[in-house]
Amino acid sequence: MARTVDPVRHEARRLVIIDAALTVFAERGYDGATTAEICRRAGIGSGTFFHYFPTKLALLLAILALGTAEVRDAAAVYSDRTDPLGVLLDIVRQGADDAADPRMPGFVRAVGGVMHLPEVAAALDADTQAQRDLLLPWVERAQRAGETRTDLTPEQITSWLYLLTDGFLGRTAVEESFTARGEKATLVDTASRFLAP
Amino acid sequence: MARTVDPVRHEARRLVIIDAALTVFAERGYDGATTAEICRRAGIGSGTFFHYFPTKLALLLAILALGTAEVRDAAAVYSDRTDPLGVLLDIVRQGADDAADPRMPGFVRAVGGVMHLPEVAAALDADTQAQRDLLLPWVERAQRAGETRTDLTPEQITSWLYLLTDGFLGRTAVEESFTARGEKATLVDTASRFLAP
DNA sequence: GCATTACTGGAGTCGCTGCTCTAATAATTG
DNA sequence: CAATTATTAGAGCAGCGACTCCAGTAATGC
Numbered sequence: 001m002a003r004t005v006d007p008v009r010h011e012a013r014r015l016v017i018i019d020a021a022l023t024v025f026a027e028r029g030y031d032g033a034t035t036a037e038i039c040r041r042a043g044i045g046s047g048t049f050f051h052y053f054p055t056k057l058a059l060l061l062a063i064l065a066l067g068t069a070e071v072r073d074a075a076a077v078y079s080d081r082t083d084p085l086g087v088l089l090d091i092v093r094q095g096a097d098d099a100a101d102p103r104m105p106g107f108v109r110a111v112g113g114v115m116h117l118p119e120v121a122a123a124l125d126a127d128t129q130a131q132r133d134l135l136l137p138w139v140e141r142a143q144r145a146g147e148t149r150t151d152l153t154p155e156q157i158t159s160w161l162y163l164l165t166d167g168f169l170g171r172t173a174v175e176e177s178f179t180a181r182g183e184k185a186t187l188v189d190t191a192s193r194f195l196a197p
Numbered sequence: 198m199a200r201t202v203d204p205v206r207h208e209a210r211r212l213v214i215i216d217a218a219l220t221v222f223a224e225r226g227y228d229g230a231t232t233a234e235i236c237r238r239a240g241i242g243s244g245t246f247f248h249y250f251p252t253k254l255a256l257l258l259a260i261l262a263l264g265t266a267e268v269r270d271a272a273a274v275y276s277d278r279t280d281p282l283g284v285l286l287d288i289v290r291q292g293a294d295d296a297a298d299p300r301m302p303g304f305v306r307a308v309g310g311v312m313h314l315p316e317v318a319a320a321l322d323a324d325t326q327a328q329r330d331l332l333l334p335w336v337e338r339a340q341r342a343g344e345t346r347t348d349l350t351p352e353q354i355t356s357w358l359y360l361l362t363d364g365f366l367g368r369t370a371v372e373e374s375f376t377a378r379g380e381k382a383t384l385v386d387t388a389s390r391f392l393a394p
Numbered sequence: 395g396c397a398t399t400a401c402t403g404g405a406g407t408c409g410c411t412g413c414t415c416t417a418a419t420a421a422t423t424g
Numbered sequence: 425c426a427a428t429t430a431t432t433a434g435a436g437c438a439g440c441g442a443c444t445c446c447a448g449t450a451a452t453g454c
């Protein structure tokens with residue numbers, strides 16, 4: 001036998017491609033991003049590209065999976081907090097911080113543009129589910145503690161919190177003067193107003 | 198000479214194509230929508246298509262222009278109202294109603310997916326500007342009347358109102374159980390809470 | 395009726411892009 | 425070092441889709 005796989009090297013290379021793709025997708029959209037351009041950006045040949053990912057779509061899905069995993073991991077950070085409302089606002093804050101990566105809005109739009117592909121829709125469903133799993137228990141706790149309105153179901157409140165961060169992301173994508181950094185405080189305030197009993 | 202153009206017939210045909218395109222764009226995204234499919238849906242041949250629109254992109258821009266014109270026309274409806282806050286909430290309500298067209302969310306995503314094209318970006322800028330022109334005077338009046346918070350600039354408030362309807366639209370696009378009809382009341386309530394002094 | 399022009403369909407073209415294939419190179423094991 | 429296999433680049437292929445072209449038809453003015 002000879003030469004076993006070095007998983008570290010392999011994974012590193014994978015991440016280089018993913019990072020390049022994230023940039024190009026954000027700049028040109030999914031269809032506008034050619035594999036050739038991604039390869040150039042990653043400093044590899046097309047042979048290498050397809051050695052790591054079977055299709056361009058698989059690459060997109062890998063990026064989405066990475067994001068979803070991150071959301072899942074985030075749960076651990078809050079696990080021993082005792083102030084439900086505070087946790088909810090911190091999660092919202094975190095969403096604003098994520099929007100600060102200048103590639104994020106463009107990437108989100110790019111994904112939306114190919115959401116009609118069933119694989120993409122499924123990946124987004126998984127992501128939404130992860131977000132929900134993160135928020136829902138804290139919403140319920142906040143309601144029980146009387147820190148939050150109870151005229152909406154926990155599911156509805158979760159959706160609306162998601163709506164706020166999503167809309168926030170979208171606005172930073174479109175409007176020059178609307179910056180994640182500058183409007184973060186208003187986002188948290190708006191979430192507070194929304195949650196208030 | 199012979200046969201002058203019949204503008205009515207011409208315009209009607211144009212609208213048929215536009216309507217078909219709106220549907221197909223919403224279903225498949227911009228790049229996913231082939232001109233062949235749009236032609237099939239509109240019941241025309243490709244020759245006819247390119248007789249009416251020089252390129253596929255021009256067709257998309259025509260749809261966007263139509264929407265922007267609609268926003269501009271909306272201004273007239275509110276012109277002699279005297280309750281600024283009520284007008285703002287009505288505009289928000291109108292946004293919720295627009296989101297009720299089942300093709301709207303998909304179409305919005307499709308447009309977002311090709312926003313990197315300068316022509317599309319410009320068209321969206323124009324649309325945002327029209328929305329701003331509609332909202333801004335009423336925000337200023339509401340502030341002066343003391344019906345609305347004044348810790349944010351009128352421009353910021355306008356952006357945030359836009360954010361709410363935009364996010365609302367996005368959520369109806371993604372989440373099955375989040376319907377424009379069902380969540381409309383919460384949208385108006387959230388806008389109220391946001392605007393409150 | 396006839397000349398002229400608008401409109402229409404659809405077959406075909408041309409460029410582009412995702413992906414395949416091959417041959418070379420590097421790494422690893424014994 | 426030899427054998428084996430992972431990795432790499434990049435030339436080229438195959439398919440697809442926007443758009444062109446043209447021939448035929450309908451409408452209009454005289």
